[in-house]
Amino acid sequence: KQEVTQIPAALSVPEGENLVLNCSFTDSAIYNLQWFRQDPGKGLTSLLLIQSSQREQTSGRLNASLDKSSGRSTLYIAASQPGDSATYLCAVSPISGNTPLVFGKGTRLSVIA
Amino acid sequence: GAVVSQHPSRVICKSGTSVKIECRSLDFQATTMFWYRQFPKQSLMLMATSNEGSKATYEQGVEKDKFLINHASLTLSTLTVTSAHPEDSSFYICSARAGGRPTGELFFGEGSRLTVL
Numbered sequence: 001k002q003e004v005t006q007i008p009a010a011l012s013v014p015e016g017e018n019l020v021l022n023c024s025f026t027d028s029a030i031y032n033l034q035w036f037r038q039d040p041g042k043g044l045t046s047l048l049l050i051q052s053s054q055r056e057q058t059s060g061r062l063n064a065s066l067d068k069s070s071g072r073s074t075l076y077i078a079a080s081q082p083g084d085s086a087t088y089l090c091a092v093s094p095i096s097g098n099t100p101l102v103f104g105k106g107t108r109l110s111v112i113a
Numbered sequence: 114g115a116v117v118s119q120h121p122s123r124v125i126c127k128s129g130t131s132v133k134i135e136c137r138s139l140d141f142q143a144t145t146m147f148w149y150r151q152f153p154k155q156s157l158m159l160m161a162t163s164n165e166g167s168k169a170t171y172e173q174g175v176e177k178d179k180f181l182i183n184h185a186s187l188t189l190s191t192l193t194v195t196s197a198h199p200e201d202s203s204f205y206i207c208s209a210r211a212g213g214r215p216t217g218e219l220f221f222g223e224g225s226r227l228t229v230l
Contacts, residue, residue: 032216041204043206043221044206049218093215093219095215100159100210100219101147101219103156105156106156
């Protein structure tokens, strides 16, 4: 059974700092991996999608990497801003089974001005 | 990116009543939509897969008679919480995959917060 783990569970950094969020998954048989952002009481916003054949994706100040063989992904946020404060969720799309996405529990990020 | 819209965003109801939540894909067709439930400070748990023109597929432990799902068109799926009780209070989120392939990106609605008094 696929399991996704995110470390740390919570992170607080001063504004301007670069930071890395970690995600690991137990089964490398995946179609892709997605990173999402969730603000309190809101839905999920898709940030980056990495297909299983890809190594990384970039969007603005965000860079996500994928090492499928080791079951790891990182989300790098450059020059963090208070507006980046949110919960970041990592999810994988498993090849086997009917579940579209298996989610981690998220990392709650606070960027302090 | 693709847009998925949910309505209502918040609903408060009395115990014993039924509540319907709508999920629409605004700029793409979705033969399959997914319904999730999220408890405070927890991750999303898949409840069911909604299939256009056929019965929904429910995850283990989810009561199909309690959570009625209808996917009558390629852009609309509805979740009805029947005879709601306080323990049904939660955040419900729907999602749909653009393109229909398992490699496609999944987009989520804004969520619906249900409070049952």
